[in-house]
Amino acid sequence: MPDAGDSTVADDSDEALIGRYARGDAAAFELLYRRHEMRVWRYLQRNLRDTATADELMQEVWFAVARDASRYLPSARFTTWLFSIAHNRMIDSIRARRRHMNLESLEHGSDEVARQLTADPSASPIAAAIARDEAAALIRAVEELPREQREAFLLQVEGDLDIEEIARITGSSFETTKSRLRYARTKLRQTLKEFA
Amino acid sequence: MSEDLDEIYRRASALDPSRPSEAMRRRVLEHAAALAARPRPAANRARWRPAIFGTLAAAALAGLLVMPRVFNPHPPAESADTTAPAKVPPVVAPPPLASPAPLASPPPLAGAPPFASAPPLADAPSMNAAPAPPPISPPQAAAGSRAIAPTDASRKAASRVDALAQSGAAAENPIASAQLSSPPTDPSAALRRAAETGDVQRLRAILGAAQVRIDAPDARGRTALMLAASRGQAESVEVLLAHGADPNAVDANGTTPLKAALAADQPAIAGALRRAGAR
Numbered sequence: 001m002p003d004a005g006d007s008t009v010a011d012d013s014d015e016a017l018i019g020r021y022a023r024g025d026a027a028a029f030e031l032l033y034r035r036h037e038m039r040v041w042r043y044l045q046r047n048l049r050d051t052a053t054a055d056e057l058m059q060e061v062w063f064a065v066a067r068d069a070s071r072y073l074p075s076a077r078f079t080t081w082l083f084s085i086a087h088n089r090m091i092d093s094i095r096a097r098r099r100h101m102n103l104e105s106l107e108h109g110s111d112e113v114a115r116q117l118t119a120d121p122s123a124s125p126i127a128a129a130i131a132r133d134e135a136a137a138l139i140r141a142v143e144e145l146p147r148e149q150r151e152a153f154l155l156q157v158e159g160d161l162d163i164e165e166i167a168r169i170t171g172s173s174f175e176t177t178k179s180r181l182r183y184a185r186t187k188l189r190q191t192l193k194e195f196a
Numbered sequence: 197m198s199e200d201l202d203e204i205y206r207r208a209s210a211l212d213p214s215r216p217s218e219a220m221r222r223r224v225l226e227h228a229a230a231l232a233a234r235p236r237p238a239a240n241r242a243r244w245r246p247a248i249f250g251t252l253a254a255a256a257l258a259g260l261l262v263m264p265r266v267f268n269p270h271p272p273a274e275s276a277d278t279t280a281p282a283k284v285p286p287v288v289a290p291p292p293l294a295s296p297a298p299l300a301s302p303p304p305l306a307g308a309p310p311f312a313s314a315p316p317l318a319d320a321p322s323m324n325a326a327p328a329p330p331p332i333s334p335p336q337a338a339a340g341s342r343a344i345a346p347t348d349a350s351r352k353a354a355s356r357v358d359a360l361a362q363s364g365a366a367a368e369n370p371i372a373s374a375q376l377s378s379p380p381t382d383p384s385a386a387l388r389r390a391a392e393t394g395d396v397q398r399l400r401a402i403l404g405a406a407q408v409r410i411d412a413p414d415a416r417g418r419t420a421l422m423l424a425a426s427r428g429q430a431e432s433v434e435v436l437l438a439h440g441a442d443p444n445a446v447d448a449n450g451t452t453p454l455k456a457a458l459a460a461d462q463p464a465i466a467g468a469l470r471r472a473g474a475r
Contacts, residue, residue, distance in 0.1 A: 026232035135208030
């Protein structure tokens, strides 16, 4: 149970909220969930381009957060921990799909893999509905990035993580991560330039 | 430019109508609430105690299992015949390292095989056929043993010896002779013993003369082929395989002849077993 007089407030830090939840404050978890729901969702959905799988993984991620809240170490940022969980779940899912679909090129992050992973072409509704819009073009470009670049970019913009944190989560070196981000951003800028 | 890109991306994301499902959101929040309602261990609760106890227990158990093998890696053949160690008359020869008092059963950690009273490789009588013999005098020749008051077991054994003598096999093979001149023994035990000691002549004699199940297991489920493989007795293995021994028999520990050969670093035997269909 939460401590007496220890009420959850909306401007509590993530770290404070997860700590409160670990002590039994369910409202703290809900606040935390609402705060990060869309960021985690977009990270999963844009990496996988499969709404159903993203939904499934989203549940797994937050179940894991709830289950392991008491093991969270305040020395790390909550978002780093949260996106580490999301990343690991997603990689597990991709590997399972690769075994199922016998996709050999997945590790190389080819666009072909991304296309095969897309169970439903309409899973990116904004791209289908308003394809000529600049925003849609950008989202489409993000989704078409090679997997490692897309993942690094989404961790940066959705998880608000720095290069070092992204490198740690993805198991890559700092320089590799930096290169991936640079390539990703170059391609996205190119897309925007062409659109313009 | 970087800020522009991020800004356009955020704007695009805001326009993106895709959302996680409401059902999933409800499940997550309900699950989290249910967990919060349950008493939880404190965040920094010490978990090392059960881990330490578990590790110590595992180490102790491993030690108990390994020690007898370390101090006596090649127990005498008779250990394979043990079904009821308590049946060994303590007055005959107390087992080395056993506890001083005659126990109902040998102590499990004694490190000595239950039949340590018999000299290694000796053709000692097997107790398999004797359900519960009373303490008796040391083994005597078959003829002599028939002179003493016979027990059920000795009667059975004597009849086996008689059958062998009548078959005429005893006159021309050593095992039959041995059986006539020594206390009666279980043919399957003798088979296992001959197999593991590499006494191929005797092995062939038993297989040729006695009605013996070639895969008859000892108390630990080990067959003659397993014992031969584990002792590196390549010739025994060949003879047993030639007589149709099962290369995939499994003992009580899940060991097969092939595993036994590999564990004993006997690649040639392992190859022979594989050729015979061992998996």
